[in-house]
Amino acid sequence: MTGWTSTPITEHLLRGALDLERTAHGVLPHRLPARARRQVPDEQLAMAEAQPSGVRLVLRTRATAIELDVLRTKMAYAGAPPRPDGVYDLRVDGSLVARASASGGNVRTLDMATGSAVTQPGPVGTLRFTSLSAHVKDVEIWLPHNEITELVALRTDAPLEDAPAHGRTVWLHHGSSISHGSDAESPSTTWPALAACLGGVDLVNLGFGGSALLDPFTARAMRDTPADLISVKIGINLVNTDLMRLRAFGPAVHGFLDTIREGHPTTPLLVVSPILCPIHEHTPGPAAPDLSSLGAGRLTFLATGDPADRTRLTLDRIRDELSRITAARAPEDPHLHYLDGRELYGRADFAELPLPDQIHPDAATHRLIGERFADRAFGDGGPLCAKRD
Structure with missing residues (x-):
């Protein structure tokens, strides 16, 4: 896209994840390392650790617009009302300034009575955050705590600068x-x-x-x-x-x-x-x-x-x-x-x-x-x- 910069999504842009799995679409943050995941005995924990609670992209940039392509997997429960879409929180210099949800993606429906589950596949969706100030700022995009989220692509209308140093407790x-x-x-x-x-x-x-x-x-x-x-x-x-x-x-x-x-x-x-x-x-x-x-x-x-x-x-x-x-x-x-x-x-x-x-x-x-x-x-x-x- 003209005027946009694409940046590979790597470990140095993420906080709160213990591992980053390469997938057919992009990368999937995990909250347990690969060695632990090989010992996980049930689907419940496999799903939970792949839902990125507390995981966020951390950027420093002058960008006024950010686009993020994602493939989500949303949970649903048979017989219950649809669950709300997962939310992405955009925080700039520590303050919450915007929220968005992704379209498309997979839906995994669990039958609480039988324990069975079925997944309906869906397409990649795109989030857009616009009208940001043009000054150099620290940006955090908090990923949905309740949706498995594969990160596919990151684009900004200004280059990223060196990521903020990880100096906090x-x-x-x-x-x-x-x-x-x-x-x-x-x-x-x-x-x-x-x-x-x-x-x-x-x-x-x-x-x-x-x-x-x-x-x-x-x-x-x-x-x-x-x-x-x-x-x-x-x-x-x-x-x-x-x-x-x-x-x-x-x-x-x-x-x-x-x-x-x-x-x-x-x-x-x-x-x-x-x-x-x-x-x-x-x-x-x-x-x-x-x-x-x-x-x-x-x-x-x-x-x-x-x-x-x-x-x-x-x-x-x-x-x-x-x-x-x-x-x-x-x-x-x-x-x-x-x-x-x-x-x-x-x-x-x-x-x-x-x-x-x-x-x-x-x-x-x-x-x-x-x-x-x-x-x-x-x-x-x-x-x-x-x-x-």
Whole structure:
């Protein structure tokens, strides 16, 4: 195109991804490295880690117009209303200035009743951001947190300059779909993205929908990822998948933390227990879709386990265990800290801002959690404050 500059999309333009896969169309950011992906046991995690939550293109340019060709894969649920299109946030010199969504792309439809899925292929789409100021500026394009996104081509109406130096404190976070950003308004307004902005840190988000399951390959990925601050949010997926019993939980947490410490022996490390989720506070999983709500055009969840079975994990048991484990490790690990997730979202908050599907927070609650995490973790005297720029 006359007057436009095409720039190859390479690792140095991306932040928040641990790997970049070459595809037939372009490049696909991943949030787990190739070695870990070869050990992924299920499609849920394979999908979640390829959804680029927290991943953004970072450019320095005088361009007044930017075009990005992408091939998205959007999720849909059989019998439920169509999900909103994924959002791309354009931030200039730290401020949100525009949003856009891609057209075309693939649609992967999941039947929650049977677990089956089918993908309908679609074409590459183009995003356009125009009417930008002509001064030299730092530009971030945050990719949709809930759509697999292959990056095909990048064009600007002025050349890119050297990318901004990566000099800020890096915060590495792992958690569930809530950390992934489920039901957030946009990729830069998930609670971890909001907390990172308020805390002045650079986010690497390993929040994986349905898949914060103490997997050893995730711990090894965290061990091997450079980071100045680390947090792990543990609990809800272990309950709603009914993955393990109480006997296995403690050793699994110790092993996960031990592996992280192999690569980050003195890095501030914050263990966060689950936010309030009333259906699972005292009732084990597995969680199941409420088929009656699907019939009404909504997706909500039920807890189906037996509350009388003391071997099963519930959120209150997980909080007790995490508090005990971190306290037991503290004498040998003074940089390990614990935060009760109900400080981020508790009983009073549920009364004012209920969880729409009984598990996931809405956009307003993401903001609340992000603000509280920034205050309690990155604020003065917080466990992740010491090494912050």
